[in-house]
Amino acid sequence: MAVASSAGARRGLAAVLTVVLLCAAATPAQAEPKPVKQLKKELAALQKDSDKLITDYYGSRVAQQKAEKAEKAAREKLAAAQAVYDENSAELRAMAIAKYIGAEPGELAMFGGGGEDPSALLGRMALAQHLIDLQDARLRGYAAVRNAHKQAKDEAVARADELGRTVDDLEKRKKKAELQIEKIKDKIDQLHKAPGVRRSDGTWVPQLPEGSDNITSRMRLVKNLIQERFEVPMGIGCFRAVQDGGEHPLGRACDFMLSRGGAMPSGPELVRGEQIVAWATKNAKRLGIMYVIYRQRIWHARTGSWRTMSDRGGTTANHYDHPHISVY
Template structure:
């Protein structure tokens, strides 16, 4: 091989390795971006807090309006019953009419007394009708106010949801930038794979697996625990300290919808960060994703929730 050929070959190798290697963002730039994102996040969180206060006020106003409407409805129902009883009594002759009062006794003094009684009854009926009209109007006003407060509450709920989503998206951006500050320890080969590491520490896992575990634990919490090293030689990476299971339930039970979603998020995060963090493959919901293929494929039924990885994402590193 001539010197020129050797130089050309070396240059091609360097170019190929550079093309495969992912550019590592500068830590200084990432920290600057984090600082800016944090400022924006603080503003959004403050805005979200203001929305919560407005929502609480709207809830109180809506509750007061409903209580006022219920009281007005009770009074309205009472007056309606009383007015109906009065109308029925008049219809069947339960109360004397003016004509009966005037054509009864011809004695002038008795006649005047009856006329006065008749006028009194008319006044009582008029008062009942006027009272009913006032109660009816008060009930209608209370209903309109309750409807308006309910509309206000619906708007504040929608607004609060939008503010919360904005804040959550900003927090996700911060988490993504923080992830970029970390790169898998160890040596990476030109083909993108990683040289294996020895397990160490009391947890008996490799530094690469420990980094992935810690990042997932910090970001997704994993309330049902994380299982990594186990001594059983089953042909997998657990006894080599290169695999962890992120549990979504206990006792082999099917996880809740919220926990299944958490598992989806963990698996998606692992796929997204696989090349940078040295993740080799992910198993979840009876499917496997491998970094070499870059796609999910189904797995055979192993006969149970845990065996089929429905209650935990499994992550193996190089």
């Protein structure tokens, strides 16, 4: 099952790379910062390394599953040994108490009975010896139970330690694989550059909106790249006809929603928002992004810094539930 998952992950990543590279080759208007041939070579090297990391990761997952199984078996064995140990301990305590309360007579008392029938005395001695032998057997059995309990306890501790090590190893391998995949994504980003004409001051010549979504090709590229990379399950809103002085009616802005109905986003969605914003500011120069708004702050490509915005009176109005991205 782990091997199948590993193969599926490799096929999925390879498919993404193939589609992106074919799209890049089919759109010569989007000039790449590096020759496509060089980027393909770098992507192939990253892909090869990622395949090995993914294989190692799944190998570590298999080791963890085995360690979990062994740790569970050790815990069950310890529980059984603990039950036997507790039962024998209780019997041993009862035996000791009975011996203390019974005040068994010594050998002199047995022989100084004064006219007692010798056969009865021998019978009592034989019974006493039998009880002594029985107690010795119980003591020997208790020692074996005690040793088995200690062994089970030691084994449980060892298996727990082993499981802890495999979990740590799995986490390290997972992080290495994730970092490698991020490198691949970053390299794919370099295959894209905003369409249109860029001025010498870093700004871009405006574009006309087009298509059924009424947005510019520059905005559409940013929208599609974010959708592919971060998914944005709550939806993306771009063009709206209301003339509010912004870029939405010009087809040059999109809102990447993290919640619905004006609700504050969940923790994971807030993280998604921060990731989208970090990606947008990082790639702003190449993709023609003009400014980004998120959580009542605005970042402008002209300054490269954030500043706080005035309170507009609501979760959505203050952009707490979505990053807003405008392009030139």
